[in-house]
Amino acid sequence: MLSATVLVAGCCTIEHARAVQRGVKGKAADVPSLEKREMVDLRGLDLEGLVNWALTNRPGVVRAELDVEAARLALKSVKSGGLLVPQVDVSLGHSQSTQNREPGHFSWRNTGKGSGRISVDLLIYDFGRVKAKEREARERIVAAERALATERLSVFGEVADAYFGVLRADALLEVALTNEFEYAEHLRQSESLLEAGEAKKLDVARARVDLSNARLNVINASNDVATAGATLMKALGIESDRGSRALVLAPLSDPLSAEKVEFPKTDFAADEALDFARTNSPSLLALRARLRAASAEVDYAIADLFPELSLNTAMGWTDPVWNWSWGVNGIMSVFRGFRKTTAVDSAVVAMKSAETDIDDAEQKLSLSLAVAVAERDNAAQGLETARVAVEQAKENLDLVAEQYKVGDANRVDFSAAVGAYAEALGKRVKSFYAGQQAEAKLVELLGARK
DSSP: OHHHHHHHHHHHHHHHHHHHHHHHHHHHSSSOOOOOOOOOOOTTOOHHHHHHHHHTTOHHHHHHHHHHHHHHHHHHHHHHTOTTOOEEEEEEEEEEEEOOOSTTOOOSOEEEEEEEEEEEEEEEEOTTHHHHHHHHHHHHHHHHHHHHHHHHHHHHHHHHHHHHHHHHHHHHHHHHHHHHHHHHHHHHHHHHHHHTTSSOHHHHHHHHHHHHHHHHHHHHHHHHHHHHHHHHHHHHTOOTTTOOGGGTOOOOSSTTTOOOOOSOOOOOOHHHHHHHHHHHOHHHHHHHHHHHHHHHHHHHHHHTTSOEEEEEEEEEEETTEEEEEEEEEEEOOOOSTTHHHHHHHHHHHHHHHHHHHHHHHHHHHHHHHHHHHHHHHHHHHHHHHHHHHHHHHHHHHHHHHHHHHTTSSOHHHHHHHHHHHHHHHHHHHHHHHHHHHHHHHHHHHHSSOO
16 A cells, blocks of 8 residues: 555656656757747736736746745655654565586576565654754745745836836826927927017027927937836836737826826835834845754754664565564764864854844845935925926916017027926926835835835
8 A cells, every 4th residue: 555655656746747847848949939929918907916917927936936845845855754754665676696516517507586675764863953954944934935025025126116117208208298399389489470570580590409409308208218118028027029018008198197106105214114124024034034044054963963863674585584673773973074063163154144144134224225215205305396396387488488479588588498397397207206116115125015
């Protein structure tokens, strides 16, 4: 029954391994398949939906999930050789040899006999080796799970940053188009006034130069939109032959007015954020788990200095004789060139290094949080100021435009008014989306909404 169970388990394991091998065969080829792949259509998804889609398609997340699975298999391997877990070996054989009974007489005739042996080994006591290894393996699982959470947050941060980057680029393109419209209108007015004899040719020429510069700004803003869209596709894990920005995130109907609020404004200070992150940031929790695993490594290295006791029994058969034996073994290495004591020292150094990693990570996290909080606060202040500046600049532009029509303002006044209005609009857009990106960064660093 036991042999049948082992045989079935082995067959299932082999079949699973072969299936996985067949699955990777196409990607392992030097010349990959050029079959057309299905296009990805994510239209209608909000930021949360895009993040969830990315979490199932980014290779980094899949790799982190495999690390968790590998850590669990490592624990399974440790437990399979633990205390009081019998290790059974079975061997069967057959041998033949020549029978030469007289001196100087040789014959090719030979006789044979069968043999078999079944042995059972049972570890009774090992001064904590197995327990230390098991504790280390469990902590490695925790560390891998926390690393997976960290990778997920990293993907969230990349997608959120790219998402707001696209919306910001769309809005700045709208600013450039608005600027172009104002200069085009100014050129039209200048040409009308020139025909009526109320403007100079220089005014028309300057107006055409202003319009040309505005159109160049539109081209640059369009390039920024394309770059932002490519960044979003990369963050989502979509190759260029599987989708496009148009199939992922459609522009807002009014990019300047419909500001996309995904994260309500927070008001906590940097020190409060750090206190929260110390107990919630998956990256720190992963490092603490690695420190506990390193401590378990020290316990194992110390336990390895002591002997281990095991019980063994065996039944053998050599045709036609059967025999059975049992015994208790105590094994201890007396001297191996101080390798075991050096292993203890190495484990202690590794534990200290893991402890230092936590301190280093906390210092880096403190800086990142301080920067993100400062960016959030600066963006909020800049947005408030920019909104007032936009209103004032629009009023000034309308006034100068009216004065220009009646000859009370010159071309320089109009150009300055248009430039001030476009600059104020741009600052409002940049401040708003900088605030949203800072809030998303805080979520990534903290591991949750505070």
